[in-house]
Amino acid sequence: METSCLFCRIVAGEIPATVVHRTGTTVAFRDIDPKAPSHVLVVPVAHHADVTELAGDPAVAADVLATAAKVAELEGLTGGFRVIFNTGAHGGQEVFHVHAHVVGGAPLGPMLARP
Ligand code: 5GP
Ligand code: ZN
Numbered sequence: 597m598e599t600s601c602l603f604c605r606i607v608a609g610e611i612p613a614t615v616v617h618r619t620g621t622t623v624a625f626r627d628i629d630p631k632a633p634s635h636v637l638v639v640p641v642a643h644h645a646d647v648t649e650l651a652g653d654p655a656v657a658a659d660v661l662a663t664a665a666k667v668a669e670l671e672g673l674t675g676g677f678r679v680i681f682n683t684g685a686h687g688g689q690e691v692f693h694v695h696a697h698v699v700g701g702a703p704l705g706p707m708l709a710r711p
Contacts, residue, residue, distance in 0.1 A: 598643050603693035607641050617670060621656055622663040624698075633701030634671040638663045645692045647681040664696045673700035 597604045605611045606625060613625035616636055627635040638660055644650040650657050661679075668677045677700030682689040 598693075601643055601693050602691055603637075603639050603695060604643050607639065617663060617666055619659060619663055621659045624663055624667045627697070631697075632699040632704060634673060634677075634699065636667045636671065636698045638667060638696040638698060639693060644694045646683050646689060646694050648683065650694045660694075660696055664698050667698045668700065671698070671700065673698075675703075676700060678704055 597608055599605070602611065606613045607623050613628075615623060615625045617624040621641050622638055623641060624636050624638045627637050640650065640653075640656045640660055642653070642656060644653065644656075650660065664679050671677075677698060680697040680699065681687075681694065682697070
């Protein structure tokens with residue numbers, strides 16, 4: 597655990613969050629500022645800064661994807677959903693503990709706003 601990392605502290609229960617699912621290696625909790633009717637963040641318990649680092653731990657990367665799929669099921673996202681890993685400055689990443697955004701619950705519009 598990195599004591600200065602917001603999501604490590606949520607995983608440890610030091611900062612409250614609305615947890616929707618937990619496995620031995622992942623935690624899924626609601627985004628504090630949802631951008632869709634359903635917006636859940638899936639994080640590995642182990643600290644990895646971004647998806648590039650997570651890719652170096654393929655078993656945990658697979659667990660994150662499996663938890664994202666489970667969240668979609670639990671949230672009833674039968675119409676479809678998106679899984680987003682914002683990465684680095686151009687990707688708009690703000691929290692440097694890798695997280696998959698699972699968003700859905702309504703049509704999400706174009707994949708990207710044009711710059
Ligand atoms: P990023 O831009 O790094 O991909 O996304 C970070 C996400 O974390 C944002 O959607 C933001 O709303 C969410 N977030 C930031 N601080 C907190 C917090 O303290 N609790 C929760 N649940 N979500 C947070
Ligand atoms: Zn962390």
